[in-house]
Amino acid sequence: MSNFTDLDGYLFGQGTHYDIYKKLGAHKGKKGKDNGFYFDVWAPHASKVAVIGEFNNWDETRNFMQRVEPESQGVFEAFVPEAKEGQLYKYLIYTEDGEKLYKADPYATYAELRPGTASIIYDNTKFKWTDSSWMKQRKSGNFWEKPLAIYEVHPGSWKRHPREENDGFYSYKEFAHSLTEYVLDMGYTHVELMGISEYPFDGSWGYQVTGYYAPTSRYGTPDDFMYLINYLHKNGIGVILDWVPAHFPKDAHGLADFDGRPLYEYADPKKGEHPDWGTKIFNYGKSEVKNFLIGSALQWVEHYHIDGLRVDAVASMLYLDYGKKPGQWIPNEHGGNENLEAIEFFKHINTLIRGRNPGVVMIAEESTAWPKITGDVEDGGLNFSYKWNMGWMHDFIDYMKLDPYFRKDNHNKMTFAMSYNEAERYILVLSHDEVVHLKGSMLAKMPGLEVDKYKNLMAGYAFMMGHPGKKLLFMGQDFAQGTEWSEARELDWYVLDNPNHRHVSRMFKKLLHIYREYPAMYEQDVSWAGFEWINANDGYRSIFSFVRKSKSGKNDLLFVINMTPMNYDDYRVGVPTNRKLKLILDSENKEYGGNGEKIPEVIIPRKEECDGREYSAAFPLAPYQIAIFTY
The missing domain is CATH 2.60.40.1180 (Golgi alpha-mannosidase II)
Structure with a gap:
């Protein structure tokens, strides 16, 4: 009997197999009297597929996989009694042209630490959650009328051990305790974690993903990651993850040309590639691809108890000509530049996740004036819970960078956002994107001599916290780090020995506590x-x-x-x-x-x-x- 049934195939083909991550990938099972692991992979264009790994000494002839009925679905399966948890594996895919491709498992729950590229057999169903109180209260009430003050953090560069082993990264468990102590003291309500879905290149910060179902192994195992979420929840702290359904890298072991032909991406490069980013664009019109992405989102929310997903680069999904010059893109069937398939994808996934998981938020990082990002589907909206207010952010930074003498001529930059505040449900953001690539830290943007810089920053933060909209601040900016952020080192915690930095930290802490204490600060943000x-x-x-x-x-x-x-x-x-x-x-x-x-x-x-x-x-x-x- 196959692990992947006819019903699984039907639902997958419809794009509605919402538990697909429980079927595709490597899963513990039994066949006859033998215990082992089932391996299932979608590779419809492959001529044949084998699973290779430590369980067969990487022998390419030992474990060929069989096409599951109906064969047209393109799912291959093998049962391997010798397979054990913790072993490395890959799929060996023979293309129609006879080429051999060595691919990581798209549905793997765990992956080898970079620079390794293999998947790891891992049973992530054993963890005992103790956050039932949090999960119950998450469902209660109207989250739009609750405080939401987000601390955006990159785990690998928040703090580091001085030792060289594993780059000095804090493990998920160490991070849990250290981060929780800080967040509780400051008064944030949520953390937003960057770079959790597995990725090969540190310098991408996790925005070029190869493992959409795997917490990165940089900081430990999937169980260790669940410990982090559980610990944050038990201390009353919500968790939001960055999630990247917009594009994926071309790394040989990843999704690109997975079975020898475009599978996860659009086949035509004019629709399937980002010229500026050198990445592939998911095919939002293909049911199995949509199912892959929906399954990933649902796994983070339902299996890992994540409280919200911040969806990266939404504009690049909505516009067919995003980042492209004339001749580099294909209009839709109506001659326009809207990606109609991505629009329907958003309506589907947002309605599904929010419907199945009351209290979970879907957040759009969308940089244009696309209407009704947070509007209801029935009214033509995309049904996100919130939208990052990028317009407010640009105006705010432009104003704050000015010498105070010139601010009188730019006063409207700080007042303009209220003219469109009711258009969407907004989060005011000062994110990692504003403090990298020679943009300088928030402190470095401020005008004036040293003391004036700190006073300017405090005044700006007070305006931000008082302005309608939920809040997000990137790590290090709440104590006025002077240098811009780098993923290669920890934050400059030592600057807190300087009274100017302590003053900013105390001020922002006070603002956060005022924000949480007074319902006037958050109850009626949209009105x-x-x-x-x-x-x-x-x-x-x-x-x-x-x-x-x-x-x-x-x-x-x-x-x-x-x-x-x-x-x-x-x-x-x-x-x-x-x-x-x-x-x-x-x-x-x-x-x-x-x-x-x-x-x-x-x-x-x-x-x-x-x-x-x-x-x-x-x-x-x-x-x-x-x-x-x-x-």
């Missing part, structure tokens, strides 16, 4: 009901004032942020109410590197018109000062 400008037009002084509102109307917040080195002895701001204002953050506190000249902790507004308001409040406002009040 004008949760935000109101006090003065959006004070460009001459480059001061921003606005309020964040909760559903209940209790503990609403007033933000005042000075973006210049100008000092105001008696700055007056309009307020929405005559209720007393209670100061909850003052950047002039010495804890944040201020001069200690504090704003009064309680201010009673007076009936004096300002900013079009009946009531107003006055207080001293120092250069680059941040003041946050609750009322």
Whole structure:
């Protein structure tokens, strides 16, 4: 009896075999009285296939695989009683032209550490989860009305051991404890992990994947990875993974021309290759390919308990001409540049994953103005939970890099995002992409002399945290690392010995705790009901004032942020109410590197018109000062 049944073949051919990862690949089984492993691989264009590995001393003649009925499906299977967990293996594929290809298993759950390219037999069903409380509460409530403050982290360069062994990487278990301690102290709600799906080249940061079902072996086994997720969950921390269905590399052991012909990719290079990236584009019109990707996403969410997937390079999937010049791409059937098959793929996968897993989020890294990324499918949308707000990010960085003298002429860069805030459900992001490739760290982008750089950065972070939208910050930027990020070394933790860096770290920690403590900061992110400008037009002084509102109307917040080195002895701001204002953050506190000249902790507004308001409040406002009040 075959491991891969007629029903499996039918569902796979329809693109709806949502547990396909339990069938294709290497799986423990029994045939007759023999225990061993079944190997199943999809290679429809192959003339024959053998599985080779440590169990047969890599003998290419010992374990030929048989085509499973119906043969047209192109699945090959072998049962190997000698196979044992932990052994290396590959598929030897004979092409129609008689060429021999040595391929890693596309559905492998574990892989050999680079530079090795073999797959590893591994039973990833033994781990005992103890995160039931987290998994239960994940399903409850409306996640759009919950806080979401994401710490984006690359495990291999967060911290490293000084030893050379295994590049000094922290194991998944070591990383679990060290990361959790830091995240709990700072106040983030989630971590987003880069570079988890197996990949061959460190310099790709995990964005050129060869193992869509395998946690990278750089940091340990799949069970070790599950320990990491379980530990984070038990400490109340959500986990988001970067996931890359847009393209894959041409490495010989990978998916490219898998059975001697284009299989996972579009056959025509004008549709199947990214000229700039040197990678292949998945064929979103082929049922089995869609099933491969959907199965990968479902495995991360359902088997590994991942709370969300951040989908990389969505724009490159939606546009047939993305990164291509005239003559390098093929229009769709209507003559347009939209990839209709990718659009349907997104509608399918987002609806499926969110429907089967309430509380799980699908996040689009989409850099254009494509409409309704987070809209409902019934309304023509793609049904993502959130979209990275790349427009806000570019405007924010452009503004913050300016000498304060020129900010008055660019005030709209900081206010423009509110004009389209209701178009999508956004995450405000300052990600790894903004601190690499000679772009400099966030601190390095700031103008002014040394102390001014830190004050500028704190003011920028306060604006980001107060602005509607969920939040994401890349590691190292919360303590103002001076050098730009490299995957080849750990973060510059030593700079925390410098008081300027400690001040930024304390400030961002305080902002995170305010964000989580006050529902006004997150409950109504998508609606004008949760935000109101006090003065959006004070460009001459480059001061921003606005309020964040909760559903209940209790503990609403007033933000005042000075973006210049100008000092105001008696700055007056309009307020929405005559209720007393209670100061909850003052950047002039010495804890944040201020001069200690504090704003009064309680201010009673007076009936004096300002900013079009009946009531107003006055207080001293120092250069680059941040003041946050609750009322």
